[in-house]
Amino acid sequence: MIHVNRERQNLGQFTPEDVSAGLRSGRFLPTDLAWREGMETWQPLATFTDLPAPDEAVPPTLAPGTEEVLPPIVEVGPVVPEWERRDEVGYFRAALVTIRQTFADPIGTFHRMPRTGGFLWPLIYSYVLQTICALVGLTESLIWVRVLPKSLLTHLGDNPEQALVGNLVFTLPVMLVGGLIFPFLFAGLYYLMLRLITKKSTSYEAVFRAYCYMMGSASIVNLLPMPPIIAVQMVFMVFVIIVAFGYLIVAIREAAEITTLESVAVVVLPVLLCCFCSAALMGGVFAIAGSLPALQGLGH
Amino acid sequence: MFVLRRQRDEETDGELLALLVLGGTAALGIAWLKFHCPLPACPFHALTGFPCLTCGGTRCLRNLLAGHAATAFAWNPLIFVGAVAAALFAMYAAVVTTFRLPRIRLATLNSRLALALRLAVVVALAANWIYLICHFSRGG
Numbered sequence: 001m002i003h004v005n006r007e008r009q010n011l012g013q014f015t016p017e018d019v020s021a022g023l024r025s026g027r028f029l030p031t032d033l034a035w036r037e038g039m040e041t042w043q044p045l046a047t048f049t050d051l052p053a054p055d056e057a058v059p060p061t062l063a064p065g066t067e068e069v070l071p072p073i074v075e076v077g078p079v080v081p082e083w084e085r086r087d088e089v090g091y092f093r094a095a096l097v098t099i100r101q102t103f104a105d106p107i108g109t110f111h112r113m114p115r116t117g118g119f120l121w122p123l124i125y126s127y128v129l130q131t132i133c134a135l136v137g138l139t140e141s142l143i144w145v146r147v148l149p150k151s152l153l154t155h156l157g158d159n160p161e162q163a164l165v166g167n168l169v170f171t172l173p174v175m176l177v178g179g180l181i182f183p184f185l186f187a188g189l190y191y192l193m194l195r196l197i198t199k200k201s202t203s204y205e206a207v208f209r210a211y212c213y214m215m216g217s218a219s220i221v222n223l224l225p226m227p228p229i230i231a232v233q234m235v236f237m238v239f240v241i242i243v244a245f246g247y248l249i250v251a252i253r254e255a256a257e258i259t260t261l262e263s264v265a266v267v268v269l270p271v272l273l274c275c276f277c278s279a280a281l282m283g284g285v286f287a288i289a290g291s292l293p294a295l296q297g298l299g300h
Numbered sequence: 301m302f303v304l305r306r307q308r309d310e311e312t313d314g315e316l317l318a319l320l321v322l323g324g325t326a327a328l329g330i331a332w333l334k335f336h337c338p339l340p341a342c343p344f345h346a347l348t349g350f351p352c353l354t355c356g357g358t359r360c361l362r363n364l365l366a367g368h369a370a371t372a373f374a375w376n377p378l379i380f381v382g383a384v385a386a387a388l389f390a391m392y393a394a395v396v397t398t399f400r401l402p403r404i405r406l407a408t409l410n411s412r413l414a415l416a417l418r419l420a421v422v423v424a425l426a427a428n429w430i431y432l433i434c435h436f437s438r439g440g
Contacts, residue, residue, distance in 0.1 A: 035310060042310060118312070119312065119317070170337075173331075174328065174332075177324055177327070177328055178328060180324065181321055181324040181325055181328065184317070184321040185321065185325065188321075195418075196418055196421060196422070205312070272343075272344055272352075273344060273352050273353045273354075274352060274353050274354045275342045275344075275345075275352050275353075275354040275355055275357055275358075276354050276357060277354075278342065278343050278344070278352075279339060
């Protein structure tokens with residue numbers, strides 16, 4: 001596979017045949033930088049003299065009376081998600097459009113997402129969005145405890161406000177450090193599951209990027225004004241898990257080009273079969289929802 | 301199968317990344333255990349009554365941190381081996397990144413060997429699970 005880059009923007013990885021055809025069609029420029037396994041540095045595509053010649057075979061002759069069926073013309077649009085074009089369109093707009101793209105068209109977005117391009121910027125996208133959304137969620141909870149009657153907040157003790165502030169002091173470091181670590185751990189887990197279950201040689205980087213874009217976007221559900229009532233938050237937690245998992249299954253399926261069943265196995269099996277994954281998932285959701293005292297007494 | 305080679309400029313430094321992630325995970329995990337933070341119950345155990353693949357993992361890590369290797373192994377052999385392997389890898393990563401030494405890289409992996417590795421992982425997971433079911437049915 002050949003990795004192609006234009007003006008520090010990764011266009012993705014392609015087969016030599018695709019690159020050859022892309023050069024002919026204008027999709028790629030001879031000045032685009034490219035790299036493949038074994039090369040020391042990135043080089044302009046013009047220096048790739050060993051690319052296969054474009055298929056110049058004469059199209060098969062049609063039998064008399066049959067209509068010519070041409071393959072569909074595939075439009076090659078701009079790089080998605082929009083966060084990959086943040087320098088062109090601006091960070092704020094790029095984040096908003098990426099959220100819309102991942103929710104409105106997850107199939108197209110993750111199918112076309114560049115599989116390379118580094119870890120840093122997808123991580124920043126995920127980290128910043130998750131942190132902002134979690135802090136807004138916690139602030140909402142603090143407002144809720146002032147508005148709601150105490151009889152609905154018995155699980156937060158005698159002083160619900162103090163309990164939530166205490167939680168914030170406790171969850172903030174976990175959130176700030178965990179937000180940087182969890183994407184790597186979960187992407188690693190899904191990558192191992194992919195290697196174990198499927199025959200696809202998807203890179204860790206591709207899985208990581210899909211995970212970051214999806215979970216970063218999914219964190220906006222925490223902006224919903226959910227009162228810290230235990231029953232409401234349990235329902236909310238189930239909703240968050242279903243939404244996040246549903247979209248994550250699609251994201252991994254498209255990024256790794258596997259079947260839906262394989263993607264379900266990759267995403268769901270670790271949580272079902274592993275205490276640590278389910279603990280991280282539940283802990284994360286509870287922490288974000290600002291109801292950690294609800295976990296007291298559930299420990300084993 | 302494995303080769304030793306220098307880190308390329310355009311490559312992601314996998315060892316440094318792994319070192320940071322493992323270090324952060326260890327710090328977070330130790331702090332979590334140290335401050336007796338809440339641990340949610342295992343949903344698989346709650347639903348089926350059987351331990352999951354990583355049940356006993358927390359007790360394994362607690363014993364490992366306390367230096368009780370045999371007890372730690374008995375709680376969950378898979379977590380024990382995983383934790384020791386992670387610690388060894390972190391040491392290797394720390395050495396090669398600090399002294400800019402050549403890195404160990406997977407050169408080739410033919411399909412037969414890949415299949416054998418997959419089977420080995422599945423067998424190890426299954427064996428660990430059977431052990432845990434027996435261990436927990438005896439009352440841990």
